Amino acid sequence: SIPVWLDCDPGHDDATAILLAGHTPGLELLGVSTIGGNQTLAKVTKNALDVLDAVGLSHIDVVAGQPRPLMRPPLLCPEIHGDTGLDGPGGGRLLPRSPRSPLPGKAITVISRAIEAAYEQLQRERTGQQQQQQQRGGEGGGGEGSWRSSSSSSSSSPSGERVRLVCTGALTNAALLLTVYPELSEMVEVVIMGGCMGVGNTGPVVEFNIQTDPEAAKIVFESGVPLTMVPLEVTHTVLATPQVLAAIGGIGGMGATAATAAAAGAVGIAAEAAAAAGPASAALSTAAPPPPSSSPVAPAAGTAAAAASPFRHTIQQLLLFFAETYKRVFRFEHPPLHDPVAVAYVIRPDLFECRRMRVDVETCSSLSYGQTVCDVWGQSAAPPNVNVVLQVDVEGVWRLLLEAVARADAG
Ligand code: BDR
Ligand code: CA
Numbered sequence: 001s002i003p004v005w006l007d008c009d010p011g012h013d014d015a016t017a018i019l020l021a022g023h024t025p026g027l028e029l030l031g032v033s034t035i036g037g038n039q040t041l042a043k044v045t046k047n048a049l050d051v052l053d054a055v056g057l058s059h060i061d062v063v064a065g066q067p068r069p070l071m072r073p074p075l076l077c078p079e080i081h082g083d084t085g086l087d088g089p090g091g092g093r094l095l096p097r098s099p100r101s102p103l104p105g106k107a108i109t110v111i112s113r114a115i116e117a118a119y120e121q122l123q124r125e126r127t128g129q130q131q132q133q134q135q136r137g138g139e140g141g142g143g144e145g146s147w148r149s150s151s152s153s154s155s156s157s158p159s160g161e162r163v164r165l166v167c168t169g170a171l172t173n174a175a176l177l178l179t180v181y182p183e184l185s186e187m188v189e190v191v192i193m194g195g196c197m198g199v200g201n202t203g204p205v206v207e208f209n210i211q212t213d214p215e216a217a218k219i220v221f222e223s224g225v226p227l228t229m230v231p232l233e234v235t236h237t238v239l240a241t242p243q244v245l246a247a248i249g250g251i252g253g254m255g256a257t258a259a260t261a262a263a264a265g266a267v268g269i270a271a272e273a274a275a276a277a278g279p280a281s282a283a284l285s286t287a288a289p290p291p292p293s294s295s296p297v298a299p300a301a302g303t304a305a306a307a308a309s310p311f312r313h314t315i316q317q318l319l320l321f322f323a324e325t326y327k328r329v330f331r332f333e334h335p336p337l338h339d340p341v342a343v344a345y346v347i348r349p350d351l352f353e354c355r356r357m358r359v360d361v362e363t364c365s366s367l368s369y370g371q372t373v374c375d376v377w378g379q380s381a382a383p384p385n386v387n388v389v390l391q392v393d394v395e396g397v398w399r400l401l402l403e404a405v406a407r408a409d410a411g
Contacts, residue, residue, distance in 0.1 A: 009037030009169030039085025195372030211370030
């Protein structure tokens with residue numbers, strides 16, 4: 001299985017990223033670290049513990065990371081995530097409080113040890129596989145295939161032999177990790193939800209996670225580590241429509257209608273959203289985010305609907321709060337679920353269309369600090385450093401999430 005460390009700031013969409021990472025076969029969630037962002041470090045750390053316990057992952061540890069960005073004052077996002085960082089409809093705490101505490105110690109120490117141990121395990125497995133191949137008279141070696149972008153990466157290990165560090169908040173912890181333990185850049189592939197190619201969300205051309213700590217992002221982007229960026233242009237196509245919410249809630253749950261059974265194939269809506277976003281070429285050439293889909297949805301056939309449950313209801317309630325705030329703040333008809341898309345990339349990279357390009361982080365401009373300046377057409381002489389996601393199979397992402405919800409619900 002693929003070992004994954006998740007660094008996050010829960011946060012509604014971070015909560016679904018935790019659920020997806022912890023309830024997908026083939027992924028091993030090593031641990032969760034937190035970073036101040038959607039709310040204060042203290043709040044998002046408690047939220048991470050609450051989420052893990054609520055989704056049946058109380059065996060996964062949490063460690064608190066940096067309380068503030070490297071060089072700037074903290075940025076919080078209560079207008080989207082509420083006072084707790086994980087409010088339910090109408091405001092206020094939704095999840096029960098976890099009795100657990102975060103691990104003691106510095107996050108980067110804990111993360112580095114976990115990554116090193118998982119990497120050594122991967123190496124042992126690889127050696128075992130090679131020996132088996134040799135015994136069978138095969139050629140041996142090769143691993144699971146090459147890192148898609150190894151040609152311009154400074155590192156040499158193929159993707160299948162690396163631990164994944166998924167970051168769905170500001171990159172402060174990641175920057176410190178790669179600075180203090182540079183040897184880890186040979187052991188990890190970093191996947192982030194963050195940045196944008198054109199239009200931003202918390203600034204005209206900046207995305208929140210990168211805007212929160214641009215200097216940290218610059219360190220990570222220039223570190224030479226294999227890096228995949230899932231930008232806003234892509235996450236804005238993964239919309240939690242009422243049909244998606246109904247499918248998450250299950251038959252008989254809130255929002256259930258005559259169409260709910262069909263909406264268990266929430267994927268049908270997702271496919272529509274993907275179509276609205278257009279092909280990768282359109283994503284590249286447009287300056288504006290794709291319009292949220294508002295037209296009626298043809299339900300997808302074939303997926304059996306699940307029964308409602310208190311667990312499903314809770315997840316639905318979290319997303320309903322998110323839907324309310326996205327409508328109020330951004331006038332989005334349906335909220336985009338950013339963070340699980342980065343986890344989905346680890347699970348099913350084949351669902352994603354990507355392009356390697358040069359991406360530099362603006363840190364000087366007062367107008368656009370935090371901008372991820374994407375050299376889409378290769379104008380710069382600088383070598384490509386980021387694998388940028390251009391488009392995703394939205395239906396496929398919803399399928400992964402609905403399956404994870406079903407597994408968590410089944411206990
Ligand atoms: C990002 O900002 C946060 O509010 C979300 O959790 C997501 O990680 C989107 O810009
Ligand atoms: Ca986040």
